Amino acid sequence: MRIRRLGWTIAAGAALLSLRPVGPFERVADLALAPARMLGFLGAPSLWWARGEEPEDTDGFLAVERELSAQLELAILRSAEPLEVPWPIRGVVPIPGEVDVSEKVNRDRISLRVADPGPIERGQAVIAGDVFVGTVEKIPVREPYRDRPGLLERALRRVGLSSPPVPPPRDLVIVRMITDPLARVGARIEEADGRSECRMVVGGLERLEDRVWLAVHNPESQNRFTGRVVVHEAAAAVESADSMASGFLLGDLRRTTIAATERTPRRQVMGVDPLLDFEAGLNQVLVLTPGWGPGSVDPRRSDIVGVLESTGWRHVDMASLGDLCPWRSTGRLDVGRNVGVRAGAAVVDGVRLVGRVSRSDQIGATVALLDDPGFRVTALAQPANDPGATPLVLGELVSAGCDGNDRVSLRWRPASGSRHDEWIERHSEGSGGVEVLLWTGSGMRRVPRGLLLGRTSLRAPGEPGELGGELVMALEGFGDPGAELQVRTGSSRLSRPAQGSVVHAAEGER
Amino acid sequence: MKRFTSLGVFFLWVSIAGALQLLLMSGASGPGVEGPALGRACVPDLMTLVLVVAVGRLDRRDVVTLALVTAAARAACTAAPPFAVLCGCLVAALAADTLRRFADLDRAWLRSCAAGSGALAIGTWLLVVDLVRGSQARATGGLSFGQASDGDFALVMLTAAVTALVAPLVWPGLHRLPGLRRLERKAF
Structure with a gap:
């Protein structure tokens, strides 16, 4: 009877730990199961079904696919530069960055691995192609680093069940996207079809039933229903680094009517239909930094680091x-x-x-x-x-x-x-x-x-x-x-265009 | 010491059952979009079967130990969290033991019932854990793999049914697995 009670107690504890995993317990379980996993080779016959027919020229196929991968990388690097917006911009040096890990817990932040973090400062604008993405919020390596473990944490570290936090990589930059509830940027719709310019503030999200728009605040006119919205910050007025992004696109102005519900009355909603998928559609971006260096990134095939050539x-x-x-x-x-x-x-x-x-x-x-x-x-x-x-x-x-x-x-x-x-x-x-x-x-x-x-x-x-x-x-x-x-097994790869492959602003200024 | 050796032998038998189950599942397939999953679900849960047969044959004091050994072997063959596997094995073993309290597992329908309920308990529990963990990970943005759906319960039921059907056929063979005599219950 005592054995059964013990069994049910262990089962209840295991049930709790399987629904609410606790790191140290998981590590202990992994360590305890390590000897048992030595017999994992017994499962090898299951691989018989996986071995398909190998192509005759495996190396040839691999070489072709590597080349295709490199061409894709080149195309992505090129796609980070604007097509519609005049480019390069006088006095702006773009720093290329690859989206490292979207911080899913806070979907309004992305982390970038940049080629050269030196000139990057907080508040600088980040763009992807013609589209304004957000501003640099944090450069973790420059933040004060504190590690003050408590008594339990120190004990866990001593027995190898926990480890100290890893210092952030030097090339990591955190970007606050325009979708953040507190993000704001000046914007305008240019004059068109006899309609006057309309200025507004854009930032945060306007959630509708089937889509998400960027929220519009304080529009100058309620009579503009359509048009392309671009960033418009008067540098002298706000002294913002966003002003470097003036002219970059935010999206298309939209207006719709939301039917009344039990809680809210019928209302008109104005928003900006974004030009890219902020949640999962960001790959390569540029951080706009002030300076008089190279005004454009011009990646070449020889600069590309193959996906298998990187370490790790x-x-x-x-x-x-x-x-x-x-x-x-x-x-x-x-x-x-x-x-x-x-x-x-x-x-x-x-x-x-x-x-x-x-x-x-x-x-x-x-x-x-x-x-x-x-x-x-x-x-x-x-x-x-x-x-x-x-x-x-x-x-x-x-x-x-x-x-x-x-x-x-x-x-x-x-x-x-x-x-x-x-x-x-x-x-x-x-x-x-x-x-x-x-x-x-x-x-x-x-x-x-x-x-x-x-x-x-x-x-x-x-x-x-x-x-x-x-x-x-x-x-x-x-x-x-x-x-x-x-x-x-290694860290993230970065494709870094060589210094010689950049085009100076003087060659094609805005 | 001899008991430990017998437990080691039992671990080996469970591991072999798991390897055989993996082999059958990897090769199982069926037509249509749901074909592979249905094919895999038609393979009996051999590890649970070995556990339930052992619970029916060996000393009742060892029920928890047998479940722990089975969980250790099973955790090496699945992506399910180890604690979920442990809980599932314990529940299956204790359920079979409960059945054994009232009747010896010497009839075909009792054996089917014990094996089927064990497979159903483990499968349902692992499915629940997958569903709960998946929804938690989606909410918090954590790294998660696998996405069970409510419809997968049909797969669990199918596996349990196949296990129950197979149990009376393989029970005599599993009942005589060598190397476990030291763990057998004492005769009156």
Whole structure:
């Protein structure tokens, strides 16, 4: 009887810890299970089913895919520079930065890894192409660093169950986006069709039922219903670094009527329909800093660091494939935290993404495969027949699992600001769809940009396959978990254009 | 010491059952969009089956220990959190033990019932944990993988049903697994 009571007590405790994970307990469990996991090799026969037919010229395929990845990187770096807005700007030096990890807890912040953090100061404007993104809020390495562990924390560190916080990287910059409730920027709609200029303040979000707009505050006129809204800050008046971003786009002015509800009366709402997806559509940005240096970033193919050339990849073997939960699709690697494999790390077959490490212990790691239902990945689409074209930023795709024909279904819900319809129309060749290669985008922890997801056909919205605003894509040619694999063990890669490849402002001033 | 050796042997048997289950699940597939998941769900939960048979055969004092050993072996074969696996194994073992208090597991329907309920308990619990953790991660923006849906309960039911069907067939074989004699209950 006592044994049964003990069993139920342990079960209740385990239930609590499984619903509310506590770090040190998880570490203890991993340590306790390490000997048990030594028998993981018994699962090796499960890999028999994964070994598909290898192509005859594996090296040739890999070389082609690496080159495609490099061309994508080049296209992304170029897409960070404005096309419509006059560029370069006299007295402005752009510092390129890659979105590192979107701070999902606070969706109004992004962290950037910049090429040169030296000239960057708080309040400087950040742009992506022609669009104003926000301002620099924090440069963590310049913030005072404090580590004052309490009694319990010190004890945990002593026995290896906790570790001191890692100092922030030197090239990290935190950006507060214009979507933040407290963010504000001066804006205006230019004169057009005989209508006068209309000034306003933009910042924060206006949430509607089916979309999200940037909120408009204090518009000069209530009679303007349409028009392109651009940043407009008078530098002398506000002494703001935003003034450097004057002329950059915010979006299109919209107005709609919201029906009355039980709590709120019928009301008119004015907002700015953004030109990009702030949540998952940011990849490469520029920080505008004052100065008289190079006025434009002009990346070249020779500057691109290949996605596999960066440090921090390690060859690994899959120890077993499959999961005892039938709704999951996972595998187990033969190395873990002992060689620096951490949760979230990308696992690749060549440059093809196979999955991400979902959990890492001392002697192994569990990998969530691409066909694991619920697997999320931020993605870019590149026309299969035009690898140099500006890629379409898709944002987040969610895997719905593998079908019986060995294709992974990916669900995609275009976000506010997505310009996919224009892009598809531009690249489709009469059939209404575009054959595209899908690549990983920025913003995922320990997953570099430019890993191949596979090949699919991207249709225009409104055609078969659309489910309530959601498109379902059938992905082919994705990574094989039974192939030779590598796992990412290092820090984020940065593509840094060499100093010689920048164009000076004098060559093409605003 | 001999008990520990027997527990080690039991761990080996459970691990082999898990490896066999993984092998069958990796190769299982079916037609249509839900084909692979349905195929995987048609594989009986062999690890639970070994646990329930052991609970039916061995000393009742060892119920918790057997569940712990099974959880250790099972945690190496799944992406589910170790504590969730531990809880599921304990519940399955204690449920089988409860059944055994009232009747010896010597009839086919009792064996089916014990194995099926064990597989159902573990599967349902892991599904609940996946659902809860997934919704928490989406709310907080944490790193999460896997996204169970309410419809996956059908997969759990299917696995439990297959396990229950298979149990009477494999029970005699599993009942005679060598190396566990030191853990057997004492005769009156």
